[in-house]
Amino acid sequence: MRVLVLLIISVMVVAEPVLAEEGRVMVVLDGSGSMRGRVDGERKILAAKRVLGELIDNWDETDDLGLMAYGHRRTRDCSDIEILVPVAQFSASRLRSAVENVTAKGKTPLSEAVRRAAEALNHDTQSGTVILITDGLETCNADPCALGKQLAASGIDFRTHVIGFDLAGRNTAALQCLANETGGLYLDAANADELSEALGKTVTEAKVVRNVTLRALDGNGELVTQAVMWNVYLQADSVIGERQHIGLTAEFPVALEPGEYVATAKLGDIN
Numbered sequence: 001m002r003v004l005v006l007l008i009i010s011v012m013v014v015a016e017p018v019l020a021e022e023g024r025v026m027v028v029l030d031g032s033g034s035m036r037g038r039v040d041g042e043r044k045i046l047a048a049k050r051v052l053g054e055l056i057d058n059w060d061e062t063d064d065l066g067l068m069a070y071g072h073r074r075t076r077d078c079s080d081i082e083i084l085v086p087v088a089q090f091s092a093s094r095l096r097s098a099v100e101n102v103t104a105k106g107k108t109p110l111s112e113a114v115r116r117a118a119e120a121l122n123h124d125t126q127s128g129t130v131i132l133i134t135d136g137l138e139t140c141n142a143d144p145c146a147l148g149k150q151l152a153a154s155g156i157d158f159r160t161h162v163i164g165f166d167l168a169g170r171n172t173a174a175l176q177c178l179a180n181e182t183g184g185l186y187l188d189a190a191n192a193d194e195l196s197e198a199l200g201k202t203v204t205e206a207k208v209v210r211n212v213t214l215r216a217l218d219g220n221g222e223l224v225t226q227a228v229m230w231n232v233y234l235q236a237d238s239v240i241g242e243r244q245h246i247g248l249t250a251e252f253p254v255a256l257e258p259g260e261y262v263a264t265a266k267l268g269d270i271n
Contacts, residue, residue: 023063023207024127026087026117027052028110030134030165031072035104037135039166039191044135045104047192048165052099055199061090063207066120067098070113071106078109078140087121087128110134111142114160114178118151127157129184129206131199135165137174144174148181159184161202165195216250216265223250229266230254 029052035045052067059065066087074080084098085091114130121128138144151158161184162175168190179186185205187198216228230252 023060023129024087024121025064025129025131025203025206026066026068026121027055028068028070028113028117028130028132028134029072029099029102030108030110030132030136031069031102031104032106032108032134032136032139033071033075033104034108034136035071037166042192043104044166045102047195048133049099049102051192051196051199053096054196055203056092056095056099059090059092060207061092063090064088065090065095066117067095068113068117068120069102070109071104072102073105075106078107078112080106081109081113081116083116083120107139108134108136109140109142110136110138110175111144111147111178112140114144115147115151118155118158118160121158123151123155123158125156129158129202130160131202131206132160132162132178133165133195133199134162134175135167137167137170137172145177145181148178152181152183155182158182159206161185161205162187163195163198163202164188166190212254214252214254214263214265216267224267225250226267228252231264233262233264235260235262 029048031045035043035048037044039047056065064087066083067085068081068083070081072080073082084102085095110132114132117130121130148160151160160179160182162179164172164175164186167188172186176186185202187201189195189198214230216224218224227248228250229248232254
């Protein structure tokens with residue numbers, strides 16, 4: 001997704017071209033033994049696999065999507081965490097096959113799984129999103145909240161969204177903290193329909209581009225030292241829409257959803 005930039009600038013100010021990164025998402029699926037339980041008569045693992053299949057079928061192929069699972073191969077083993085499909089060029093067939101092969105067997109090392117997912121996304125140098133689907137709390141002597149704080153401190157525009165599947169009545173404070181500390185969402189889902197809705201919300205949030213930066217440079221290629229007024233407008237069918245953002249610095253980071261935009265910049269007196 002490209003962000004188009006048009007500059008209306010006095011003096012010798014230019015802006016660097018802006019290219020917004022595509023979405024990079026790693027889904028972490030709970031394969032612990034409790035996922036053999038049922039909601040509305042359907043095994044939770046089957047409901048989750050069905051919902052993920054629908055997500056894959058509707059995925060925008062320009063975005064990257066990976067899949068991890070934990071607890072799906074062995075019982076009583078906190079090291080049972082596996083990247084099934086790396087975050088790379090989207091492959092619907094590979095993802096569908098990986099989802100179908102996930103079984104529910106073991107423990108819930110969700111904190112370590114999210115940490116590894118963040119590392120796989122290169123969260124310290126690139127933007128990315130982890131979406132965790134879990135029907136249980138941490139069972140491997142780790143603190144999801146502490147992990148959230150660590151990821152927030154070290155990550156570059158990195159978020160973890162957590163979907164609590166059939167967790168009503170459980171103490172989900174640590175899971176909520178994991179999401180909140182990284183700027184993500186915590187959502188409860190009581191059944192497959194709610195799981196699908198929650199997953200849709202997290203995917204929409206993941207596709208918001210947050211690392212676009214506008215820069216006003218002088219003739220020597222250096223950032224200008226004067227105040228710069230930026231205005232960013234959504235453009236649809238060559239029609240300029242309402243103003244979305246205002247910035248007052250030569251280097252202006254802005255969060256944009258997918259689409260085409262026009263940015264204007266004015267150097268000097270902003271009154």
